[in-house]
Amino acid sequence: MTGWLVASALACLLLKLAGYLLPTAVLADPRVGRTTDLVTAGCLAALVVVQTVGGDAGPALDARVAALLVAAVALLLRAPFVVVVLLGAATAAGLRAAGIG
Amino acid sequence: MLRSPAVRQGLSVGVATGLYGISFGALATAAGLSVWQACLLSAVMFTGGSQFAVVGVLAAGGAPVAGFASATLLGLRNAVYGLQLAPRLRPRGWRRLLAAHLTIDESAAVSAAQDDADEARWGFWAAGLGVFVCWNATTLGGAVLGDALGDPRRWGLDGAAAAAFLALLWPRLRRRETAAVAAAAALVAVLTLPVAPAGVPVLAAALVAAALGWWRTRPARRDAP
Structure with missing residues (x-):
């Protein structure tokens, strides 16, 4: 496991370094910047889904769905990152303490 | 400073x-x-x-x-x-x-x-x-x-x-187009989640987003004479 973590960390570091070593002309093709943007958004969107409904035995709906909804409302109200995360945790923990989800 | x-x-x-x-x-x-x-x-x-x-x-x-x-x-x-x-x-x-x-x-x-x-x-x-x-x-x-x-x-x-x-x-x-691609990626994750091993839905979604980005963006125009 540690080997994979080190490899993942080094891969991310090498990507950062590549930005400083590659010729700036790479950015002349608008598809490069746009595709990178969309891969980032696509990954994060999929991670939201997996983290919210993923389970050991297939998809499951539980307190995490409520946590995500509360987080979305907090983001609409322009709450800072830390507050959004804390509200997500509090919602899931609160519902479970009440015996739901 | x-x-x-x-x-x-x-x-x-x-x-x-x-x-x-x-x-x-x-x-x-x-x-x-x-x-x-x-x-x-x-x-x-x-x-x-x-x-x-x-x-x-x-x-x-x-x-x-x-x-x-x-x-x-x-x-x-x-x-x-x-x-x-x-x-x-x-x-x-x-x-x-x-x-x-x-x-x-x-x-x-x-x-x-x-x-x-x-x-x-x-x-x-x-x-x-x-x-x-x-x-x-x-x-x-x-x-x-x-x-x-x-x-x-x-x-x-x-x-x-x-x-x-x-x-x-x-x-x-x-950005509206980014939101649309994010929605498509989320859908791919939902559909693959029940059938693919853990971790794969995220990769599948990323590949779909990459494909949409690459083929839907216009390449830079060649300098016209």
């Missing part, structure tokens, strides 16, 4: 961002990493989205190679930031490696927000170093805390992780 508005802006971003290193540290140990493994990711990988992705994939029971792939895909954008920052910072020798290491969403954003060339440089270094110091300190704190908490579900840490990914995605949804 503290009179520079870019430095002050950079440092305040550093403190604010560093604060949520606590949530990363806690989620990492809740996902089964040791305290020092969590700290290793913050020190060497040092890019929040990828770090949360590795931990998210492992927490869901995904294979380490799936965590590697998700982290790398999310880290691609840092290469683009580097391409944009290199002509502005023009780092030489060991400073180039340091600049690369500190290239993240926050340092790139603070630098890009400055009109003056010197301020753009100062802003980058202040935000990068500020986030690095705070992020690593709070990761350690969060990891120790997460280790002591016991069952992560009881404390709602899985809900916190879902909220964290949504908060990272949120500012990108302002």
Whole structure:
């Protein structure tokens, strides 16, 4: 496991370094910047889904769905990152303490 | 130095961002990493989205190679930031490696927000170093805390992780086309989740997003005569 973590960390570091070593002309093709943007958004969107409904035995709906909804409302109200995360945790923990989800 | 508005802006971003290193540290140990493994990711990988992705994939029971792939895909954008920052910072020798290491969403954003060339440089270094110091300190704190908490579900840490990914995605949804691709990626994840091994839905979604980005964006026009 540690080997994979080190490899993942080094891969991310090498990507950062590549930005400083590659010729700036790479950015002349608008598809490069746009595709990178969309891969980032696509990954994060999929991670939201997996983290919210993923389970050991297939998809499951539980307190995490409520946590995500509360987080979305907090983001609409322009709450800072830390507050959004804390509200997500509090919602899931609160519902479970009440015996739901 | 503290009179520079870019430095002050950079440092305040550093403190604010560093604060949520606590949530990363806690989620990492809740996902089964040791305290020092969590700290290793913050020190060497040092890019929040990828770090949360590795931990998210492992927490869901995904294979380490799936965590590697998700982290790398999310880290691609840092290469683009580097391409944009290199002509502005023009780092030489060991400073180039340091600049690369500190290239993240926050340092790139603070630098890009400055009109003056010197301020753009100062802003980058202040935000990068500020986030690095705070992020690593709070990761350690969060990891120790997460280790002591016991069952992560009881404390709602899985809900916190879902909220964290949504908060990272949120500012990108302002652009309508990005929001549409994010929705398509989410749909791919929903459809593949019941049938694919853990970690694979994220990769499938990323590939769909990449394909949409590459083929729907017009390449640069050749110079017309």
